Amino acid sequence: MSNTFGRILRLTTFGESHGPALGGVLDGMPAGLPIRPEELQAFVNRRSAGSTGGSTQRREPDQVEVLSGIYEGVTLGTPIGFIVRNTQARSGDYEAMRDIYRPSHADYTYQAKYGLRDHRGGGRASARETVSRMVGGGLAMQLLQHMGVTITAFTSQIGSARLTEPYNKLNLSNIDNNSVRCPHPEVAAQMVAAIEQARSEGDTLGGAVTCVVQGVPTGVGEPVFGKLNATLGAAMMSINAAKAFEVGSGCDFAAMKGSEALDLFEPCPDGAIGTATNHSGGVQGGISNGEDIYFKVTFKPVATLMRDLPVADRQGHPSVLHPCGRHDVCVVPRAVPIVEAMAALTLADTMLLQRAGRL
């Protein structure tokens, strides 16, 4: 059941990195939504290698083929099945990996869990799996646009280069002006330099993505186990290499006093109730309060270095893997649209679920 995400809007995915295709089924899309296929394809393309700095040169087209659920340009309310063919899979590259475990990869844990694995390029554990999330998320994004919700993510840290301004002091229209998807030109330049430095050393870098969700009405989200904090957290922590999730002031709350952390109410010009600050990140008790929802996701560095890598064979004996294949120095810029996709799936699902709770 762990290949399905969502309660009302449910994405089920399948596919190994080097099998014939990846794909999925998005069930629960309301009927009657016009779908713009070029916009969907463009969204999926943002994840592609080569679309950012720090990424490999491999360019796989990731052509989305929709097989059902959309007729004459409009959703039918039936499940949307789709596939993305693997066109450039060169399995031969990976024959050396059949009997070894790379450190900080999922080779060993998949083998332990399943007793066998598709060793080619990580198989199901490959970050290539996220292409199905991009398709589902891209469709969810079009639903959210219809609902007046926008989702914007950007790179907020790569190695020691990090943004210090809050998101609302940045010009987010700059995000796509550079190869690292950072809205601050100077910090973006530092990130590019850090990536080049790491590349020259055969090393890799971690980083973080910040995401802002705007336009969610007050009162969206569920109590107790279904809090927005929790569903967004699960969504983000399910992305490959994600190791931390923070909502609002996040980890900074630990060192704060209550008197510093309170978001005091203030009347809005339109008569609604707003808050003067937004430490909470737009969520109180798991439910949206009408302010921007924002959060940060931290990613560990890519585990494949372009150096000789100490690995283990099936008996646990040490061995060495020589660098080969195509690998990103830093995946964080490519993770930006994946964070958006997972946020879109989470919010669209939550907003549809909301409707089922009305008398």
Add this chain to the structure above:
Amino acid sequence: MSNTFGRILRLTTFGESHGPALGGVLDGMPAGLPIRPEELQAFVNRRSAGSTGGSTQRREPDQVEVLSGIYEGVTLGTPIGFIVRNTQARSGDYEAMRDIYRPSHADYTYQAKYGLRDHRGGGRASARETVSRMVGGGLAMQLLQHMGVTITAFTSQIGSARLTEPYNKLNLSNIDNNSVRCPHPEVAAQMVAAIEQARSEGDTLGGAVTCVVQGVPTGVGEPVFGKLNATLGAAMMSINAAKAFEVGSGCDFAAMKGSEALDLFEPCPDGAIGTATNHSGGVQGGISNGEDIYFKVTFKPVATLMRDLPVADRQGHPSVLHPCGRHDVCVVPRAVPIVEAMAALTLADTMLLQRAGRL
């Protein structure tokens, strides 16, 4: 559906802070497990006010009454229903809150979502809700003990007082030697002092809890959306006031190079495969690798200060709430067993689900 947690071992909870009772149903416990009721009650008592420093003086017994699923001291495999009566609820204290919204509480968001609310003590949004998690988690803990898994949480930060050593350099048997549940005596003393200082100022403090899970076999966890990172993340972020979740090196990964972050394999004395370091926190690709699983949860400061508090009325007009009632200065020590309970529910559920995947 958001009042149910888990896939195989499923806890469904109910109850408002000032209603007749809280309670829940734990479905999916295997049959034949002897249950030690005193141990369960003792675990639940760890959450109680007065059990730690920083907490209110209110002492509610939180007496667990098991209604089904256990017969002659052993689980039947049928759902375990339980209730905890609210014995000290003094609703009158809360009459003033009927028409106001406290800042950084869920009053406003519940009202917006549901159109009405039980205003007494936060209703369903009260942290008192977690008593049902303690019962479910305490039962899951007894199952995990049977499976050889232990879970240990402790306070790692309160305000500016924080542990700097990793958990494996600490003597975890010291956790209950002080009122803040911190295993390091000096840091514990700093935490106690910080709480007293905040109390004297009518202020509150945030903090963090670290949790270590030991004994989980290699290969436990699910791929893609069901990664251990994601299910643990959802579990922790569903706890009241939780605002950040980090696995392994967590946020520190953002500034790390790949060459610093790799957990290289090394043979274990027993022939198994281990790793020399454990930045990953025991999880690769969402699946356990046999190392300790550890993570950190950050909590925001208590939102009710013992000062005059600026609040909003239903029209958004400013008003003032005078301090009254009983409120914790810092909930982090009380959150320690709640983190354990949610970790126990998550791990027990995952380990049972694992069995369903074997040929």
Add this chain to the structure above:
Amino acid sequence: MSNTFGRILRLTTFGESHGPALGGVLDGMPAGLPIRPEELQAFVNRRSAGSTGGSTQRREPDQVEVLSGIYEGVTLGTPIGFIVRNTQARSGDYEAMRDIYRPSHADYTYQAKYGLRDHRGGGRASARETVSRMVGGGLAMQLLQHMGVTITAFTSQIGSARLTEPYNKLNLSNIDNNSVRCPHPEVAAQMVAAIEQARSEGDTLGGAVTCVVQGVPTGVGEPVFGKLNATLGAAMMSINAAKAFEVGSGCDFAAMKGSEALDLFEPCPDGAIGTATNHSGGVQGGISNGEDIYFKVTFKPVATLMRDLPVADRQGHPSVLHPCGRHDVCVVPRAVPIVEAMAALTLADTMLLQRAGRL
């Protein structure tokens, strides 16, 4: 997970026949619905022994105690927890059953599945379990009334006494005018006589319940696996002793020609589209067509006879159980409100789910 029913409106139940209490949690009720507690209690009482002919004389009050989710007479949108205490449980009656398996009961299968069981009165397998369904169903019924939907069930067969008229030729206001809940006075008299005859022989009788759901708007239900046929079927076949489920013309369809079975359209006076006949039972492709939804559920005879009963001991050796305790001759009249309760839960859930599918 099999102790939870529903997708949006979810009933989770617990309780053994002779434990301290049965109960459950109804999650997903929309906020703001006024609840009439006396009506709920009266609905639950319809299931009680002694409420009908054919039933035992045991009178257990089945007092419903609501513990959460309703405040000041109105639903909060939070889970409704409830319990029903077992007040007349005389476990001593059942000591003889600890080591034997009664034929056509679940003693043997529970023992095989779980390795142990609560042998007292059937434990979790007792029909007493349905009291929790009555509470959940009674609440769902109040929601449906708000939505304009009514549910009416009646006894359509007991032994060889059976109704031959279709439901719409009967005066359904007669249902509660006799002890067998059959709306046709002559057939009801035959049923009463059949029960008395069986009672005098120490025997028992099977039968059937017919249920009519009126007021469901056109277009309610889900496609494919979630068809109304399927969800109603699962609901009904989950009731103790249910062995057959038929929608519309049901089993009679097997011998029909297409030209006899078609429900031709005809314009309704109000401009809507109706059908001249209703063989389909109000459902096409799993979705309501605005006609009455009707179905029939067949129940096997009570398996406990008031005769010496050949049983098996744990080794499979034959033994004899002497009649004791209190047992119904025919449960079908008591099953009438249980069918209503499960229909109410199914329809209310489906109608709430419907809302989540709108753009």
Add this chain to the structure above:
Amino acid sequence: MSNTFGRILRLTTFGESHGPALGGVLDGMPAGLPIRPEELQAFVNRRSAGSTGGSTQRREPDQVEVLSGIYEGVTLGTPIGFIVRNTQARSGDYEAMRDIYRPSHADYTYQAKYGLRDHRGGGRASARETVSRMVGGGLAMQLLQHMGVTITAFTSQIGSARLTEPYNKLNLSNIDNNSVRCPHPEVAAQMVAAIEQARSEGDTLGGAVTCVVQGVPTGVGEPVFGKLNATLGAAMMSINAAKAFEVGSGCDFAAMKGSEALDLFEPCPDGAIGTATNHSGGVQGGISNGEDIYFKVTFKPVATLMRDLPVADRQGHPSVLHPCGRHDVCVVPRAVPIVEAMAALTLADTMLLQRAGRL
């Protein structure tokens, strides 16, 4: 969520009758199971038009393309994605149906539910949807074979031609010896004649399928809402045109006395406990008792006659549809493998879930 079936072994399907492809994802298959693709394709072919008497002449190859989850001939434990292209879709045939509703079809109900529909050949409501169930069910069947479980279905009634012997008096190896999949040669001949008669009249026929599941160990199934009766019932009632479901003696129970219906225990030669009769159909309290599990599913006649058909247009005004396209006279023989497929999915899922319940 209604396009997903199962709890542990979960089939999610997609596809419209005349879209590019149908397909699905089977999640939860244990790793390490060798898959025989020719056997899978042969199973899927059993559903095809032209494979039986009573069916249309349209021969669509229904070529299964597996896209993931199987590597080097063995399951990986990851989701199995698959598609079946629609190769012979002639949408032009259906243009006349864009604005009319056929009686006893789902045209009107889909339009009412979704506000729009793919009118070509029934779209998602077409029985062609079941091809995805055949793929999922065929894979489940291979898992069940590994577990020692066999599933055999056959036609037990078409129109007035019906089997009167119980399944265990029939030679089930005869099932595929005739075009109607009936194991009794004389009755099969009557069925063939009935179909030819109906065809000559431009009419259609209903019927029934009986299914026998053998080899399920004692103790499989869940209590309360997850009873085998209920999950099998939901599975069968979700098949297009299914209108009744009976377990064991089914509807006959209504007229039986308890003394006639009891399945008395008797020791088996192998020391296990068996029953002398099997009215219960192998299920007690929702859990298998080691006897054969058998049940019957009744299907209504095909709603498209080869006659001028009175239909309604969108305003409800009467219109006439001239016969066209390719339509079965009786789908029951083609439903035989679909019943097997759904039974296989249900049993495999239940047996995997069983494992999660062991200490």
